[in-house]
Amino acid sequence: MDRTVYDICNVQRSIYQLAYKKNYSVEEFSALYLKSDFCRREFDAEWSRFQLETADENMDFILSEIGGSLPEVTTQDIDLAGYVGFMYRYLFFITPYSSAELADRVSFEDIAKTVIESSIKGEDLVVEEICKSHGLEYDAARL
Numbered sequence: 001m002d003r004t005v006y007d008i009c010n011v012q013r014s015i016y017q018l019a020y021k022k023n024y025s026v027e028e029f030s031a032l033y034l035k036s037d038f039c040r041r042e043f044d045a046e047w048s049r050f051q052l053e054t055a056d057e058n059m060d061f062i063l064s065e066i067g068g069s070l071p072e073v074t075t076q077d078i079d080l081a082g083y084v085g086f087m088y089r090y091l092f093f094i095t096p097y098s099s100a101e102l103a104d105r106v107s108f109e110d111i112a113k114t115v116i117e118s119s120i121k122g123e124d125l126v127v128e129e130i131c132k133s134h135g136l137e138y139d140a141a142r143l
Contacts, residue, residue: 001090001124001143007052009089012043014055015062016085017078022059025073026081027108032066034088034103043089044098083118084111090127094142106134 001009019029033039038061042050050058088111091102111130118126124143131138 001093005090005093005142008043009086009093011052011055011058012089013082013086015058017082018055018059019070020078020081023072024070026084029066029070030084030088030108031103032070033062034099036062036065038062038065039099044092080112080115083115084108087111087114087118087123087127087130090123091130091136091138094127094138094140095131095136097136105136106130110134 015033016026016030019026019033038050042048042058042061045051050061088099088102088106091097091106092099095102097105114126114130117129121129128138128140128143130136
């Protein structure tokens with residue numbers, strides 16, 4: 001993964017961690033965010049200033065589209081929330097699917113289950129395994 005892609009994945013990690021800090025249900029936030037027009041326009045785009053903006057700046061725009069209906073829950077873990085956000089963006093970069101399609105094809109829980117594996121095997125191998133186990137096309141050269 002090249003440096004810019006890694007940085008964009010980390011921005012999404014920070015967005016998910018901010019959702020956690022705001023006590024949102026990160027699982028519900030994830031589904032709403034990945035299927036939002038903001039995500040489609042700004043994160044699924046070839047380039048957008050938001051891809052390297054702060055989580056706070058992004059969250060203002062995200063919440064204006066999806067906000068208000070998110071329940072407050074504090075049961076998730078901040079590192080797990082960030083990991084799931086990072087992996088969804090990584091999947092976007094190596095597959096031909098939109099974020100909305102990925103949200104439909106790979107559940108939050110399916111990614112969350114791989115967090116321990118990732119610390120052992122590394123994110124590259126785990127994201128490839130996620131693709132294989134969910135029947136996702138992917139570009140191995142982008143790992």
